[in-house]
Amino acid sequence: MKKTVFLAVILLICLSAVPLLADYFSDMGASDNATASDVKEVTSVQTQESTDTLSAQTAAAEENEEEILVCFASSGAVVGVPLEEYVIGVVAGEMPALYEPEALRAQAAASLNLARLALLDGTSERLGGGHISSSPASAQAYLTEEQMRDKWGDDFDMYYARIAEAVQAVFDYEIVYDDNLCQTCFHAVSAGRTENSENVWQNAVPYLTAVDSRFDATADNYSVSVQLHADTFAEGLEPYGFVPQQTARLWLGESTYSDSGTLLSLEVGNITVSGAQLRSAFGLRSAAVDVIYEDGEFILTAKGYGHGVGMSQYGAQQLALQGKTWQEIIRYYYTGVEIRERS
Numbered sequence: 001m002k003k004t005v006f007l008a009v010i011l012l013i014c015l016s017a018v019p020l021l022a023d024y025f026s027d028m029g030a031s032d033n034a035t036a037s038d039v040k041e042v043t044s045v046q047t048q049e050s051t052d053t054l055s056a057q058t059a060a061a062e063e064n065e066e067e068i069l070v071c072f073a074s075s076g077a078v079v080g081v082p083l084e085e086y087v088i089g090v091v092a093g094e095m096p097a098l099y100e101p102e103a104l105r106a107q108a109a110a111s112l113n114l115a116r117l118a119l120l121d122g123t124s125e126r127l128g129g130g131h132i133s134s135s136p137a138s139a140q141a142y143l144t145e146e147q148m149r150d151k152w153g154d155d156f157d158m159y160y161a162r163i164a165e166a167v168q169a170v171f172d173y174e175i176v177y178d179d180n181l182c183q184t185c186f187h188a189v190s191a192g193r194t195e196n197s198e199n200v201w202q203n204a205v206p207y208l209t210a211v212d213s214r215f216d217a218t219a220d221n222y223s224v225s226v227q228l229h230a231d232t233f234a235e236g237l238e239p240y241g242f243v244p245q246q247t248a249r250l251w252l253g254e255s256t257y258s259d260s261g262t263l264l265s266l267e268v269g270n271i272t273v274s275g276a277q278l279r280s281a282f283g284l285r286s287a288a289v290d291v292i293y294e295d296g297e298f299i300l301t302a303k304g305y306g307h308g309v310g311m312s313q314y315g316a317q318q319l320a321l322q323g324k325t326w327q328e329i330i331r332y333y334y335t336g337v338e339i340r341e342r343s
Helices: 002-017 020-026 035-047 051-064 083-094 099-120 143-169 214-218 232-238 275-282 314-323 327-331
Strands: 069-071 078-082 172-178 223-229 252-257 261-267 271-275 289-294 295-305 338-341
Touching: 069 099, 078 083, 078 271, 078 327, 083 099, 083 143, 099 143, 099 172, 099 314, 099 327, 214 261, 214 314, 223 232, 232 271, 232 275, 232 295, 252 289, 271 275, 275 289, 275 295, 314 327, 327 338
Parallel strands: none
Antiparallel strands: 069 078, 172 338, 223 295, 252 261, 261 271, 289 295
């Protein structure tokens, strides 16, 4: 960050004599997130009454600003991003910008907590020296400012302001359990009840327990079915050791489900698979899946969207519409947690 601020001051001096440099920096590529930030800082510098005043302000900001190293899933590049800017990019990638302000704040608080946990864990060789991935499959989605502009077009300023306000409102808070930062997982839509962590990741986490989220059933595409020919179904299960030994209508055996609707086990011929394995094999929206055989095809119906653990984003929106605050939403979906100001 010190290097960035130093470059910003040098650029200010240059821009006063050579205005064309500003155009050069604004044309840099989308992956150069730090460059976009530099240009923004230079523009800010030009509005200051004096260079001395600016230097004092930027020095103070630099001392207090946290930075997170983001590993971009598409390229493997690792870029340092100011923490507040990072969380804005995460909320932009994870939740519709027109959701209620309190839902956006709840999302910002959960995403910020995960970012601070990543900082606490330190950098990872697996991430090329980064703290966190931009992939929603392994961490949480992240959009650069340029990607947000491409996504929102003429509505960029309005949507960015909504999300920035949400992030600023929660930035001085953290979510803890037994004095430790929480793993504030979230998903798009539950199957009507969120899931216990041990039914998804084997480990029981006291604050990641199932809660009622029945209003999720009103979400668009809450229930989605996929029809597969018997041969396609068998082929998808081959990596799990499935060998068809009888007619397809006899393949399906006993099944077990969690109280939240996650398929825990299903006998298919000579193997037993879980809903998570079916989701992976056939690209389903969730592991809360029912399987039936009908007229030579297997029909797989998945409810909800995502792993089902922690906060339902659609549920957060419904609670916000009922007048709940972001703190109430967080406490609803993460059992027994404490929200406190950072010291």
